[in-house]
Amino acid sequence: MSFRLRGFLIPPLASRIAPLISMLALSTLPLVAGAATPEELEARLQALMQQVDELKAEVASLQQQRGSTGPQDAVAATGFDSAGPAQQQISATPPTAVDQNPTLFGYGEISYSNPRGDAADATADLGRFVLGVGYRFDDKTRLLSEVEIEHAIASAEDPGEVEVEQAYIERELAPSAVARGGLFLIPSGMLNEVHEPTRYYGVFRNFVETSIIPSTWREGGVAVQGNTAGGLRWDIGLTTGFDLSKWDPTSAEGQESPLGSIHQELVLAKAEDLSGFAALNYTGVPALRLGGSIFTGGASQGQPGLPSADVTLWEGHARWTPAAWDFAALYAHGHISGTQQINLTLVGNPVLIPEDFFGWYVQAAYRAWDRADWSLAPFLRYERFNTASGYADIGAGLTPSPLPDQSVWTAGFNLILGTGVVIKADYVDFRAGGDGDRFDLGLGYAF
Amino acid sequence: MAEHTPSWLVGPGLVALAVAPAQVVIAAEYLSIEQAQQSLFASADRFEEIALALTPAQKDSVAKLAGPQPPHRSLRIWRALRSSELLGYVFIDEVIGRQDFITYALGIDAAGKLSTVEVLAYRESHGAEIRGTGWRHQFEGRRGLDQLHFRADIKNIAGATLSSEHVTQGVRWLVGLWQTVLQSGPTAAT
Numbered sequence: 251m252s253f254r255l256r257g258f259l260i261p262p263l264a265s266r267i268a269p270l271i272s273m274l275a276l277s278t279l280p281l282v283a284g285a286a287t288p289e290e291l292e293a294r295l296q297a298l299m300q301q302v303d304e305l306k307a308e309v310a311s312l313q314q315q316r317g318s319t320g321p322q323d324a325v326a327a328t329g330f331d332s333a334g335p336a337q338q339q340i341s342a343t344p345p346t347a348v349d350q351n352p353t354l355f356g357y358g359e360i361s362y363s364n365p366r367g368d369a370a371d372a373t374a375d376l377g378r379f380v381l382g383v384g385y386r387f388d389d390k391t392r393l394l395s396e397v398e399i400e401h402a403i404a405s406a407e408d409p410g411e412v413e414v415e416q417a418y419i420e421r422e423l424a425p426s427a428v429a430r431g432g433l434f435l436i437p438s439g440m441l442n443e444v445h446e447p448t449r450y451y452g453v454f455r456n457f458v459e460t461s462i463i464p465s466t467w468r469e470g471g472v473a474v475q476g477n478t479a480g481g482l483r484w485d486i487g488l489t490t491g492f493d494l495s496k497w498d499p500t501s502a503e504g505q506e507s508p509l510g511s512i513h514q515e516l517v518l519a520k521a522e523d524l525s526g527f528a529a530l531n532y533t534g535v536p537a538l539r540l541g542g543s544i545f546t547g548g549a550s551q552g553q554p555g556l557p558s559a560d561v562t563l564w565e566g567h568a569r570w571t572p573a574a575w576d577f578a579a580l581y582a583h584g585h586i587s588g589t590q591q592i593n594l595t596l597v598g599n600p601v602l603i604p605e606d607f608f609g610w611y612v613q614a615a616y617r618a619w620d621r622a623d624w625s626l627a628p629f630l631r632y633e634r635f636n637t638a639s640g641y642a643d644i645g646a647g648l649t650p651s652p653l654p655d656q657s658v659w660t661a662g663f664n665l666i667l668g669t670g671v672v673i674k675a676d677y678v679d680f681r682a683g684g685d686g687d688r689f690d691l692g693l694g695y696a697f
Numbered sequence: 698m699a700e701h702t703p704s705w706l707v708g709p710g711l712v713a714l715a716v717a718p719a720q721v722v723i724a725a726e727y728l729s730i731e732q733a734q735q736s737l738f739a740s741a742d743r744f745e746e747i748a749l750a751l752t753p754a755q756k757d758s759v760a761k762l763a764g765p766q767p768p769h770r771s772l773r774i775w776r777a778l779r780s781s782e783l784l785g786y787v788f789i790d791e792v793i794g795r796q797d798f799i800t801y802a803l804g805i806d807a808a809g810k811l812s813t814v815e816v817l818a819y820r821e822s823h824g825a826e827i828r829g830t831g832w833r834h835q836f837e838g839r840r841g842l843d844q845l846h847f848r849a850d851i852k853n854i855a856g857a858t859l860s861s862e863h864v865t866q867g868v869r870w871l872v873g874l875w876q877t878v879l880q881s882g883p884t885a886a887t
Contacts, residue, residue, distance in 0.1 A: 353796040384796050384822075394822050420822055425727050428822075443823060444856050481829035534831040537852035569855040573848055578855075617848070622765055669765075669862070 353384040356396075357446040357696035361453050366687040376402040378447075380415065390422040413515070415466055427476040430487075433516045434473065437485045437529040438543045439463045439580055440567050447694025451576075451615050451629040452660055453674045454690065458609035458635050462582045463565060464510035470519060473527075481534025490514055491525030491547035492561045494592065499599030505637050505653065508607050509563065509584060512549065523548025525561075542566040549586065555595065559588030574617040576627070581610040590642035602650050605642045609635025615664075628663040636683075656683030662690070671695045727828065728802070728817045730773075734787050737804030737812045738777035741784050745776045755877050762842055762873035767863035768793045769870070783807055786879055792867040794821040794860040803836070803868055805875045813837040814864065824857035827864060836868060842876075845869050 358379045364372040382396040396415040404410035418432030435443045441450055441459040445466050450456070459465045471489025478484075492512045497504055503511040514520065525547020532540045544564040550556040565582035589603040596602050615629035638653040662676025674692035728736065734744045751759070760766075770791040777784040785806035791798040797820035804812030814833045819825050826832065835851050844850050847865040854861045 355796055386797075386820075392822075426828075440856070449858070477825045477828060479828065479830050481826065481831045483826060531826075531856070533826040533854050533857070534829055536832055536835050536854075539855045571848065571853045571855055573852075576855075620848075669767075669859070 351386050354381070355384065355697055356381040357448070357694065359447040359692060359694040361693075362691040363453070364689045366689070382416075392420050394418055394420060416468060423474070426478065427474060430473045430475070431471070433468050433470045436467050436469055436487075436489070436527060436543075436545060437475075437531075438467060438527070438545060438563065439465070439565050439582060440539075440541075440569060440578065441465050442467050446696035447674070447692065448666065448670060448672045448696045451613065451627070451631065451664055451674075452662060452676050452690075453692035456611055456613075456631060456660070457633050457656070457658060458580060458582060458611050461507045461510070461637050462584060462607060462609040462635055463563065464507050464513055467509075467513065468515060469513075469525070470516035471524070481532055483529075483531045483533070485527070485529040485543075487527050489525050489527065489547075490516060490519040490521050491523055492549040493520050493551050493553075494549045494559050494561075494586075494603065495520070495551060495553040495556055497592075497596075497603055499596040499601050499603075502601065504601045504603070508586070508604055508637055509561065512561075520551035520553070522552035523550065537571045539567075539569040541568075550588070557588050557591045559586060559592065561586050574620060576613075576615040576617075576629075578613040579611065581608070583608040590644055593642065593644050594648075597644070597648050602641060604638035604640065604652075606640035607635075607637045608639055609633065611635075623668055625666045626663060627666070629661070631660045633658050633660070654683040657681045658684065658686075670697050727819075728815055730789060730802075730817070733789065733802035733815045733817055734775060734777065736815055737787050737802060738784050738806075741777040741779055743778050744787060745778060747774050747776055749774060749874075749878055751878065758877045759870065759873040762876060763870040764866065766792075766866050766870055769867065770798050772871075777804070786875065788871045788874075789817065790867050790871060792863045794819075794824055794863060797821050799827070799860060799864060801864055801867070803871050805872065805879075809840050809872075809875065809880065811836050811839045811868070811872070814868065819860075821860065824854075824860035826854045826857040827860045832861065842869055842872055845872060 356379075358376070360374070360376050362372070362374045378398055378400055379402070380396050380398040382394070384395070385393040387393070395417040398413045398415045399410060400413065401408070401410035404412045414433060416432075416434055418430045418434040420428050420430050422428050437443055439459045441455055442463060442465045444450075445455065454460075455465055469489035469491065471487055473485060473487030473489070475483065475485045491514075492509060493514050494512055496512045496514075498511065501511070525545060527543060527545040529543035530541060532538075542565060544562065546560060546562040548558065549561045550559045561584070563582065563584045565580060567578070567580040569576070569578045571577070584607045586603060586605055589605050593602045611631055611633040613629060613631040615627050617625050617627045619626040634655055634657045636653055636655045638650070639655070640652050641650045643649050658681060659679045660676050661679075662674060665673040667673070672692075672694045674690070674694065676690050678686060678688050678690065680686050734741070738744075770793075771789075772791075773789045775787040777787055785804055788803045788805070789800065790803070791800045793799070798818075799816065799820070800818040802815040802817055806812070813830075814836045816828045816833065819828055832852070832854055836845075839845060839850070845865065845868060847853065847862050851861070851865045851868075
């Protein structure tokens with residue numbers, strides 16, 4: 251048995267030394283008082299010397315026994331001496347203490363993309379370089395933040411961007427619930443929260459979870475997350491939302507990602523209209539994840555000339571990973587209400603605001619080779635999506651025709667080295683509604 | 698963690714106790730060490746902590762058996778006893794999830810059979826799904842490293858892959874340790 255005192259674990263040996271210290275202290279009292287005879291003092295001294303000898307022998311025995319039972323790489327990786335229990339217990343860092351504060355983490359991805367039949371448009375890009383810092387203020391309160399540089403250089407002459415991807419404070423409310431406040435990722439779909447290149451198949455993120463769910467999608471606000479013992483995770487939150495005054499009817503951006511073109515990312519975000527979200531994910535059966543979410547809120551933000559409008563995005567997803575297989579499926583649907591009146595003011599422009607948009611995909615991957623420090627997983631994905639599947643009726647000749655559905659196959663492989671590096675290759679084949687066939691190569695990492 | 702009353706402390710120790718914090722709270726702690734021990738070996742009447750000494754050869758052997766390992770932070774081991782009968786061993790280990798350490802407990806009985814995994818503390822912002830009973834109970838009843846392959850035997854949780862894999866790798870280390878040092882009886886105990 252050991253005991254905790256001001257953050258230190260007191261070893262069993264100490265429990266034996268303490269009585270000795272006490273005995274020593276007590277044995278001096280008679281001397282001071284002058285009440286003991288010389289014979290009594292000698293007897294006590296002999297008893298003490300015997301105990302000292304026993305303790306010396308015990309210390310020597312423990313020093314011989316003391317040895318490392320932890321993996322060697324752990325010692326190097328943590329900087330913490332993980333020798334046997336005897337040594338842990340007298341360490342200034344108790345086993346359950348907060349350490350590694352602050353923590354540094356990050357990910358990055360470099361890609362090469364060669365459009366079919368148009369080699370002049372081939373590009374190589376450091377698409378994302380992300381550094382994250384976590385800091386634990388106390389046992390229950392921590393910061394998580396990520397800063398991202400897109401496309402290597404952000405300057406007036408370059409297309410790169412510097413973004414704060416996440417910056418939130420998390421506070422434990424109970425053993426099974428945490429609250430968050432700040433800029434955080436919305437728990438929508440399977441990729442948005444888990445978006446490191448080592449965690450998804452393909453050189454680039456899938457179309458549905460970029461054009462319909464605008465990954466990496468974050469909002470500012472507050473949220474609560476809980477996990478039950480039965481494997482149910484629930485999330486609810488109140489956040490900033492979309493801003494329809496950002497819609498540019500002269501740009502194709504709105505047709506590439508309707509919500510991606512009007513998200514605010516907490517950049518002086520208009521906040522008259524707030525949004526709410528809720529998500530459920532069930533992982534109670536090993537290898538299975540079933541989940542869904544809904545996000546809804548006003549998007550006119552009280553701007554002059556903008557009638558009331560709401561954005562709603564809901565999705566459902568499933569993932570099943572039996573042994574070497576990895577199956578995934580997702581459906582997402584977006585709806586913007588109140589577009590009829592807004593679009594009447596935009597008539598004559600090439601890109602009006604859609605009322606509906608949707609996408610779904612199915613994906614299969616297989617770890618064909620799984621070695622100790624590398625694995626190779628071919629994958630195949632089919633996606634079908636439409637960024638403007640319906641428009642509100644604004645009259646014959648004025649209402650835009652819905653866009654055709656786009657369908658695309660993506661086939662390739664992820665070569666995972668260790669647990670943090672991935673080399674990828676894929677081929678993207680648009681079967682309908684697009685001409686973006688291409689061959690991609692990628693290198694990614696996460697730590 | 699609930700604070701214990703250090704009955705052995707007398708004299709100067711009492712002075713130190715007087716200025717000790719009232720309670721040491723650990724982030725997202727679900728079980729105390731004592732609760733985990735009782736959960737893993739309910740019929741035990743006492744738990745004796747042991748200090749193991751590994752020779753370099755033994756450590757190499759464990760490393761080869763266990764395979765790749767995530768960073769660990771600490772490891773404590775107890776013998777679970779009922780009177781003088783050895784029921785098995787309780788291990789409390791810590792492995793990194795992605796950024797923070799996961800504290801978990803495992804029991805291995807005298808025949809080498811594994812208990813469920815108990816998560817004592819989870820500190821990550823994402824991945825707490827490994828606390829679910831469905832995932833933790835995959836370890837129960839398994840025996841030997843051939844039954845502890847990640848994905849094939851211990852299924853992954855999509856979205857909590859690092860936590861799932863690292864705890865599984867940590868358990869492999871504990872089983873390797875048991876096979877190498879403890880299976881034939883510990884050579885040292887306090």
